[in-house]
Amino acid sequence: MSVLKVIEVLSGSATSWEDATQKAVSKASKSVKHIRSVYVQDQSATVKDGKVSEFRVNLKITFELE
Structure with a gap:
């Protein structure tokens, strides 16, 4: 059995x-x-001078323990 x-x-x-x-x-x-x-939990963006300057993501990364 794996543990994540x-x-x-x-x-x-x-x-x-x-x-x-x-x-x-x-x-x-x-x-x-x-x-x-x-798993992409949230997406957001910052705006500068009326244009999107940065795309941001909040992720959950799942990995297997050894």
């Missing part, structure tokens, strides 16, 4: 929510092994 753990991660990107998600997973995978899934 969930951590919460925040990430941002000037490009898109998808890019912010990929950046979070790439960064987390450098220190967390056996990532199984990602």
Whole structure:
């Protein structure tokens, strides 16, 4: 039987929510092994001069414990 753990991660990107998600997973995978899934809990954006300047995501990353 596997034991899984969930951590919460925040990430941002000037490009898109998808890019912010990929950046979070790439960064987390450098220190967390056996990532199984990602759940995008929240999405938000910051606005500067009437345009979206940053896309932000709040993720829950699930991984298997050894």
